[in-house]
Amino acid sequence: MKAKKGKVSVMTGNVVAANAARLCRPEVIACYPITPQSEVAETISGFVADGSLDSEIVEVEGENSAMNVVLAASVAGARTFTATSSYGLVYMYDAMLQASGYRVPVVMVNVNRETPGIQAVSSGQQDMISTRDSGWVQIIVENNQEIVDQIIMSYKLAEDFDIQLPVMVNYDGYYLSYLAEAVEMPDPADVDAFLADLKKQPQRPRLIPGASTGCGTHGMEMGYVEVRYKHWLALDRVKQKVDEIDKEFGAYFGRSYGGQIEEYRNSDADFTILASGSAAGTAKTVVDARREQGIKVGLVKQRLFRPFPEERLIKALKGKKAIGVIDRSVGFGWKYGPMCTELKAIAPAIGAPPILSYIDGLANLDITIPHIERVVDEVGAAAKGKAYQDVTWIPME
Amino acid sequence: MKEIRIHGRGGQGAVLAARMLASAFVAEGKYVASFPMYGFERRGAPVVAFTRVDDKPIREKTQIYNPDGILVIDPGLLTLPTLFTGVKPGAAFILNSPKKLVDQPNENIKIGGAVNATGIAVQEIGRDIPNTCLLGAFAAATGWLKLESILACLPDYLSGDILQRNLKSAERGYKEVEVTKW
Amino acid sequence: MVIKHKMIFKTESPWSDANEKMLVLDTGSWRTERPVLDVSKCNYCGLCALYCPPQCMKDMGDHYEANLAFCKGCGICAKECPKQAYAMVPEGEFSK
Numbered sequence: 094m095k096a097k098k099g100k101v102s103v104m105t106g107n108v109v110a111a112n113a114a115r116l117c118r119p120e121v122i123a124c125y126p127i128t129p130q131s132e133v134a135e136t137i138s139g140f141v142a143d144g145s146l147d148s149e150i151v152e153v154e155g156e157n158s159a160m161n162v163v164l165a166a167s168v169a170g171a172r173t174f175t176a177t178s179s180y181g182l183v184y185m186y187d188a189m190l191q192a193s194g195y196r197v198p199v200v201m202v203n204v205n206r207e208t209p210g211i212q213a214v215s216s217g218q219q220d221m222i223s224t225r226d227s228g229w230v231q232i233i234v235e236n237n238q239e240i241v242d243q244i245i246m247s248y249k250l251a252e253d254f255d256i257q258l259p260v261m262v263n264y265d266g267y268y269l270s271y272l273a274e275a276v277e278m279p280d281p282a283d284v285d286a287f288l289a290d291l292k293k294q295p296q297r298p299r300l301i302p303g304a305s306t307g308c309g310t311h312g313m314e315m316g317y318v319e320v321r322y323k324h325w326l327a328l329d330r331v332k333q334k335v336d337e338i339d340k341e342f343g344a345y346f347g348r349s350y351g352g353q354i355e356e357y358r359n360s361d362a363d364f365t366i367l368a369s370g371s372a373a374g375t376a377k378t379v380v381d382a383r384r385e386q387g388i389k390v391g392l393v394k395q396r397l398f399r400p401f402p403e404e405r406l407i408k409a410l411k412g413k414k415a416i417g418v419i420d421r422s423v424g425f426g427w428k429y430g431p432m433c434t435e436l437k438a439i440a441p442a443i444g445a446p447p448i449l450s451y452i453d454g455l456a457n458l459d460i461t462i463p464h465i466e467r468v469v470d471e472v473g474a475a476a477k478g479k480a481y482q483d484v485t486w487i488p489m490e
Numbered sequence: 491m492k493e494i495r496i497h498g499r500g501g502q503g504a505v506l507a508a509r510m511l512a513s514a515f516v517a518e519g520k521y522v523a524s525f526p527m528y529g530f531e532r533r534g535a536p537v538v539a540f541t542r543v544d545d546k547p548i549r550e551k552t553q554i555y556n557p558d559g560i561l562v563i564d565p566g567l568l569t570l571p572t573l574f575t576g577v578k579p580g581a582a583f584i585l586n587s588p589k590k591l592v593d594q595p596n597e598n599i600k601i602g603g604a605v606n607a608t609g610i611a612v613q614e615i616g617r618d619i620p621n622t623c624l625l626g627a628f629a630a631a632t633g634w635l636k637l638e639s640i641l642a643c644l645p646d647y648l649s650g651d652i653l654q655r656n657l658k659s660a661e662r663g664y665k666e667v668e669v670t671k672w
Numbered sequence: 673m674v675i676k677h678k679m680i681f682k683t684e685s686p687w688s689d690a691n692e693k694m695l696v697l698d699t700g701s702w703r704t705e706r707p708v709l710d711v712s713k714c715n716y717c718g719l720c721a722l723y724c725p726p727q728c729m730k731d732m733g734d735h736y737e738a739n740l741a742f743c744k745g746c747g748i749c750a751k752e753c754p755k756q757a758y759a760m761v762p763e764g765e766f767s768k
Contacts, residue, residue, distance in 0.1 A: 102646070103509065103512050103513045103516050103522065103646075105509075105525075128531065211686050214529070214531075215529075236549075236551075265551070267525060267526075267527060268525060268551040268552075269525075269551070271505075271525045271526055272523060272524065272525035272551065273508070273509040273512045273513075273522070273523070273524040273525065274512070274521075274522060274523045274524070274548070275516050275521065275522065371551035372551070374549035374550060374551050375549065375550040375551055375552055377549045378549050378550050457527065457529075459552045459553050460552065461552050461553075461555065462550060462552065482673060484673070485673060486673060488677070489673065489675050489676075489677045490673060490674060490675065490676050490677070499702070500702075501704075532702070532744075533702070533704060534701070534702030534703060534704055534744065534745075535699075535702050566701060
């Protein structure tokens with residue numbers, strides 16, 4: 094490990110995210126406040142105001158403008174940062190599509206909160222799900238330490254010359270955004286060193302005043318198809334890159350998260366639970382408790398949501414006798430939760446075991462330890478050949 | 491692991507109290523996780539804050555259903571029917587009240603602490619912000635952390651004159667809490 | 673799935689009726705000060721009732737009164753009253 098020990102202090106998730114962004118030295122920031130992200134915008138404005146962050150803040154009147162500003166700044170070659178949630182995320186959707194279409198390395202924090210449909214100021218992953226086809230890289234983190242570490246890794250990923258894609262770092266509103274826990278904030282010099290290699294790369298194309306080059310000016314017929322194809326390939330390259338960057342981060346800072354997925358007590362497990370975000374942390378305690386009772390359950394924490402970590406999931410889940418997927422969101426039009434439906438795409442490759450879908454944790458209603466215990470017990474029974482329910486809405490039961 | 495639930499209203503400092511408690515435990519070398527749950531972000535609306543403390547990293551991120559300690563900042567919240575639901579045997583209950591606790595509020599509660607935090611806060615701080623006083627009372631009644639730890643972490647959250655006043659308030663809470671054991 | 677949840681909405685889509693109690697929040701308990709009317713100053717113009725955000729002003733025939741079960745003490749009625757007939761008084765002065 095090369096980095097020196099960072100300062101440890103008790104910080105809420107939002108303040109952690111703002112500090113992480115500060116460490117990465119974005120040049121342009123446009124951030125509109127929205128619960129449960131407001132502290133991110135407030136804290137980062139404070140850093141610029143007190144001089145601890147040298148960045149251009151563009152004050153905007155809404156999230157759509159916020160994304161347009163960082164997209165434009167990024168096209169002009171700047172490192173950028175923004176943050177939003179729920180209503181804000183969907184308000185900026187058209188600009189988000191442009192950001193990924195133009196292949197600009199914007200890094201955005203999305204604090205997971207339920208989306209409109211019915212007014213909701215509560216925790217849930219529906220906002221991330223609503224934008225899953227935006228062409229962005231989407232990563233989900235489990236705790237506050239992972240927030241800072243993943244934001245740093247996200248700049249390394251987004252600005253990689255082979256990638257050049259915008260990255261969204263998701264963390265649960267309330268459960269992580271307002272959660273105070275001890276976090277080791279890396280030293281600024283170490284973050285600079287970790288990101289230094291990015292400057293050694295060839296310069297990515299950018300707008301230069303007076304020059305004749307432009308981005309997104311041609312999108313007819315095969316031009317459109319070609320850009321989409323290259324984008325699709327880049328997303329595929331993200332998977333291996335996420336694993337590589339995670340290893341590099343681990344070697345440098347001494348903390349590593351498994352890359353695309355984290356396997357917890359999974360290699361010798363008979364059956365596995367798939368979860369993401371803060372619920373994965375809770376699930377780890379249930380796995381430990383059940384293991385004490387001799388039940389061989391494992392957990393796979395899905396960190397990479399887009400692109401879908403197909404190869405790593407196949408390797409982790411092949412041969413498992415049953416899998417339970419906990420979704421903190423709803424898959425409209427599908428019988429199963431979104432992550433469960435996507436997992437089913439690899440069912441043939443992993444031996445077609447029973448895959449049970451659980452929908453829980455919507456609208457600030459907890460994914461509690463008893464809920465996860467129930468999931469483990471039912472998936473365990475399915476692994477033994479007992480009859481099971483395809484999909485369960487835990488709060489409705 | 492100890493699980494502590496703090497009940498208050500928006501504007502009374504419940505969320506800050508949970509964080510200060512978390513910081514104080516960290517100062518004693520423990521692992522902590524603390525977060526609030528509220529529906530409406532405004533003065534007067536009910537707020538619950540959850541603080542977990544343990545000797546190893548805390549991974550569960552759920553509300554607290556089986557508290558070892560309950561701290562009530564607003565006595566008006568005593569009428570909450572679910573206040574003591576799930577409380578663990580041997581639990582502690584700290585209340586902002588000028589009257590010492592006599593009746594055992596719940597069969598599982600073995601330690602009760604009452605302190606006139608509102609009165610002390612108005613005297614020391616000039617406003618009804620009873621949170622720091624109650625933290626001092628909590629430390630004294632439960633013995634789960636030292637007063638010094640609370641006083642040491644307040645500068646992370648407050649400064650200047652208001653810090654000095656809150657330090658006084660916390661100390662008075664520690665000294666003046668009336669503890670009842672059942 | 674055996675649904676144990678007792679449905680809250682009677683309709684498919686989330687419609688509710690203001691005359692029926694679907695969710696009653698004790699918002700009156702959130703109040704830190706309440707509007708007190710000096711009836712002699714009131715000209716029954718109704719502006720307070722019009723502006724009240726939760727619409728909790730009761731028509732008393734020749735003046736209005738806040739429904740204390742829901743009044744959150746925002747003070748808009750006092751601010752808008754053209755006769756300055758309302759005083760915002762801290763709750764502490766009314767408690768048991």
